[in-house]
Amino acid sequence: MSVLGTRELIINIPGRPDGSALDLSIEPGQVWGVLGPNGAGKTTLIHTLAGLLPARAGQVMLNGTSLKELKRREIARQLGLVFQERQDSFPATVMETALIGRHPWLSPWEHEQGEDQARANQALAALDVAQLSERLLNTLSGGERQRVAIATLMTQNPEIWLLDEPTNHLDLHHQVKVMSLLRDQASAGKAVFLCVHDLNLAARWCSHVLLLYTSGDACWGPVENMLVPDALEKLYNQRLTTVEVDGSLLFVPTV
Amino acid sequence: MIRPLFSLGGLAVASVLLALSLGSVNVGAPDLWQVIQGQGSALNSTLILDLRLPRTLAAFATGGLLAVAGALMQVLLRNPLADPYVLGLSGGAAVGALLAMLAGLGTLLVSGSAFAGAMLATMLVFGIAHGTGSWTPSRLLLTGVVVAAGWGAVITLMLAITPSYKLPGMLYWLMGDVSYARTPWPAMAVLVLALLLTMPVARNLNVLARGPLQAAALGVSVRPLEWTIYLFASLLTATAVTTAGSIGFVGLIVPHMLRLVLGNDQRIILPASALAGGTLLVLADTLARTVIAPEQLPVGVITALLGVPMFLYLLHRSR
Numbered sequence: 001m002s003v004l005g006t007r008e009l010i011i012n013i014p015g016r017p018d019g020s021a022l023d024l025s026i027e028p029g030q031v032w033g034v035l036g037p038n039g040a041g042k043t044t045l046i047h048t049l050a051g052l053l054p055a056r057a058g059q060v061m062l063n064g065t066s067l068k069e070l071k072r073r074e075i076a077r078q079l080g081l082v083f084q085e086r087q088d089s090f091p092a093t094v095m096e097t098a099l100i101g102r103h104p105w106l107s108p109w110e111h112e113q114g115e116d117q118a119r120a121n122q123a124l125a126a127l128d129v130a131q132l133s134e135r136l137l138n139t140l141s142g143g144e145r146q147r148v149a150i151a152t153l154m155t156q157n158p159e160i161w162l163l164d165e166p167t168n169h170l171d172l173h174h175q176v177k178v179m180s181l182l183r184d185q186a187s188a189g190k191a192v193f194l195c196v197h198d199l200n201l202a203a204r205w206c207s208h209v210l211l212l213y214t215s216g217d218a219c220w221g222p223v224e225n226m227l228v229p230d231a232l233e234k235l236y237n238q239r240l241t242t243v244e245v246d247g248s249l250l251f252v253p254t255v
Numbered sequence: 256m257i258r259p260l261f262s263l264g265g266l267a268v269a270s271v272l273l274a275l276s277l278g279s280v281n282v283g284a285p286d287l288w289q290v291i292q293g294q295g296s297a298l299n300s301t302l303i304l305d306l307r308l309p310r311t312l313a314a315f316a317t318g319g320l321l322a323v324a325g326a327l328m329q330v331l332l333r334n335p336l337a338d339p340y341v342l343g344l345s346g347g348a349a350v351g352a353l354l355a356m357l358a359g360l361g362t363l364l365v366s367g368s369a370f371a372g373a374m375l376a377t378m379l380v381f382g383i384a385h386g387t388g389s390w391t392p393s394r395l396l397l398t399g400v401v402v403a404a405g406w407g408a409v410i411t412l413m414l415a416i417t418p419s420y421k422l423p424g425m426l427y428w429l430m431g432d433v434s435y436a437r438t439p440w441p442a443m444a445v446l447v448l449a450l451l452l453t454m455p456v457a458r459n460l461n462v463l464a465r466g467p468l469q470a471a472a473l474g475v476s477v478r479p480l481e482w483t484i485y486l487f488a489s490l491l492t493a494t495a496v497t498t499a500g501s502i503g504f505v506g507l508i509v510p511h512m513l514r515l516v517l518g519n520d521q522r523i524i525l526p527a528s529a530l531a532g533g534t535l536l537v538l539a540d541t542l543a544r545t546v547i548a549p550e551q552l553p554v555g556v557i558t559a560l561l562g563v564p565m566f567l568y569l570l571h572r573s574r
Contacts, residue, residue: 052471076474087466089333090519096461103462104474108455111522156473 001028001189002063002078002159004049009058010216011048013041019216021058026160026208031186032193033202033223036212037236042195043084045212046162049193050081062160076104080158082149084165084195088137094148095133098124101155116155123154126181128174142169150178154185161185163194167201179205199251203227211235227251259517263530267315270534274311274541275303279548313436313498314540314554315533316443318505320495322532323449325506326513326524327488330460331481332392335514338507339492342399342485345501346406347376348493352428352500353413356421362437365428366497373493376406381485395485431502431555433540442498446533449491450526456480457521464519502555505532508562515569535562 009022022045026032034042047053049060051067060067062078080101098120099112106112124130127147137145146169153161161182167175175198183205186192196202202209202223209226212218213235220226229240232251239254276282282290282299289295290303324339332341339345351372355365384398410429417425436442453460459480462470467477495502509532510524517523539557546552 047468050472052468071474072471072476073474076472081472083468083472086469087333089335089466090330090464090514092465092519096518096520097465100462100465100473103458106458108458 002191003027004079004160004191004193005061005064006049007059007061009048009060010056011041011044012054012056013044013216016041016216018056019213020218022210022218022220024210024220026191026193028159028189028191029186030191030208031183031206032191032208032210033206034193034195034210034212035197035199035202035232035235036195037214040212040214041216042212043164046081046164046193046195050079050162051075052081073104076156076158078158079160079162080153080156082153082161082163082166084168086145086149091136091138093133094124094129094135094137094140095120097137097148098133098151098155101152101157104156119157120151120155123151124148126154127151128177143171143174146170147174147178150181159190161190161192161194163192165195165197167196167198175201199227199232203249203251259523260526260530263527263534267530267534267537270537270541271311271315274314274537275307277541277545278302278307279545309439310433310436310540311537312439313442314433314536316439316446317433317436317495317499317502317533318509318536318539319446319529319533320442320449320491320498321502321506321536322509322528323446323453323525324488324491324495325532326510326521326528327453327460327484327491328506329510330464330521331484331488332396333464333466334392334396335511336507337396338503339488339495340403340501340503340506341396342377342380342489343403343406344373344376344489344492345496346403346410347379348373348496349429349501350406350409350413351375353410353417353425356425356428357413357417366437369500370493370497373489373496376402377486377489377493381482385482427553428500430553431500431558432551432553433499433536433543434551436498439498442494445491445494446529449487450529453487453525454522456483457525460484460521461519464521499554502536502558504555504558504562505536508566509535512566512569 004026006022006024010018036042044053048055051060062070067075099116102112102116121130124133127150129144129147129151132144150166166178170178179201182192206223209223210218210220211226211231229242233240241252241254243250243252276287282303286295286299290299321339328337328339328341329335348369352365352369355368380399380402384395459475462473462475463480471477510528513524513527513531517527535558539561540554543552543554543557
């Protein structure tokens with residue numbers, strides 16, 4: 001069980017005033033959703049939380065220890081990411097891609113063992129891409145690649161999952177599948193933190209929400225306190241209509 | 256997973272045996288076997304053990320070094336078109352070697368001077384790219400390419416002012432020529448050392464090939480790894496260039512051919528590159544000294560003539 005926390009954190013967006021300092025505590029069992037307009041700093045926040053970008057001020061703490069004091073390998077055993085953009089300069093199969101998730105767990109001379117293979121297979125099956133395991137990544141569709149990336153994180157099996165727009169490119173069925181997989185993982189003790197553009201996915205699947213404004217201001221809390229139409233209209237500078245379906249709220253942009 | 260390495264190892268041994276038996280005088284298999292057992296005639300022993308063996312091993316080591324360095328550079332720059340010379344190292348080495356030739360120095364000093372030039376070129380690109388703080392592969396590549404162009408101009412200038420009787424030697428050096436190799440052992444030692452040191456980081460390289468952010472997220476200390484690879488690949492290339500001049504093509508094509516057939520796991524690609532690069536250069540050198548024997552061709556010409564059709568064939572039938 002690991003907790004990712006921030007202390008007076010200000011992410012570094014060049015040319016932007018400091019805004020609100022973030023004091024977050026992302027705990028096992030929680031699914032956090034970050035909402036904000038384009039350019040608000042969602043990706044920068046995720047990269048800062050992973051220790052891949054320096055903060056302007058404050059600290060990111062993994063179980064009470066500053067990330068700066070930890071080796072990358074130690075961090076990678078507890079915290080993993082799905083990036084929004086991925087590089088593939090060289091051809092690689094789906095299976096090879098999932099298996100790189102085992103990298104932080106293997107010693108330099110060690111090869112992937114049967115157990116690593118089994119984890120990768122399980123993850124690929126959970127994301128409905130097991131049948132593609134020998135295909136080359138660059139022959140897959142965007143949504144299939146997105147699912148392979150999530151399967152790689154699942155193979156890595158860290159305690160803390162950071163995901164930058166995990167539902168990008170996914171069809172409706174797989175959006176639901178991925179979000180419920182993330183919630184199941186949280187129920188099993190993982191802490192999940194993701195950026196998302198779909199208010200209704202956030203409302204349905206997240207336990208906590210962080211609203212990130214272009215000005216650098218931010219507010220956060222349990223989902224039921226945060227997803228109020230006024231705050232969301234201000235966040236996106238967009239009028240919203242709220243409808244109630246089966247007892248839960250749906251947000252629809254007013255044209 | 257290991258099986259392709261055995262096949263490549265078999266090919267390597269076969270190519271070395273072929274190179275030992277072919278030449279201006281051909282030695283048949285029974286005679287060759289006698290020499291290997293230490294029972295051959297004095298003439299055959301001298302021919303094979305003192306003349307052909309050192310040259311063949313030097314060719315093998317040089318080819319292996321270039322191919323491994325090329326594979327490392329391609330991962331470092333995340334660019335399949337990178338080769339060991341892309342950052343201007345061969346230019347620096349050539350300027351060093353030509354300066355020594357111009358001054359009329361002996362072979363040993365030409366080699367030393369080439370090595371010094373190669374390391375100078377490495378440090379120059381390292382310094383410029385490092386000094387600017389944040390660098391990206393494309394920035395490093397651009398720095399290297401521009402510095403290489405600078406070396407190219409210096410080389411042309413030197414050729415232009417060189418007395419004509421010294422030109423053939425220089426041109427052969429520029430095209431790459433294994434007959435310069437005095438002893439194969441330094442290059443062999445560096446090649447073996449290279450494999451021993453890169454194998455434990457080979458999986459890190461697999462991860463780095465997915466991009467620096469992904470690599471960092473999976474626990475790789477990206478910047479130290481990148482600089483280590485750069486300096487290491489430079490050292491390998493400098494050793495190769497010092498041994499046999501700037502032989503082109505091997506470092507670009509061999510890792511590529513292997514990736515088309517074996518995939519991109521560096522734990523396979525690096526040792527396979529050493530074996531295949533060595534084999535290719537041994538075969539090319541054998542051709543270079545037999546085609547118009549007793550005259551010799553520069554081996555760099557042959558590597559390209561052999562490699563181009565091989566590569567195009569593999570590209571054609573690849574997935």
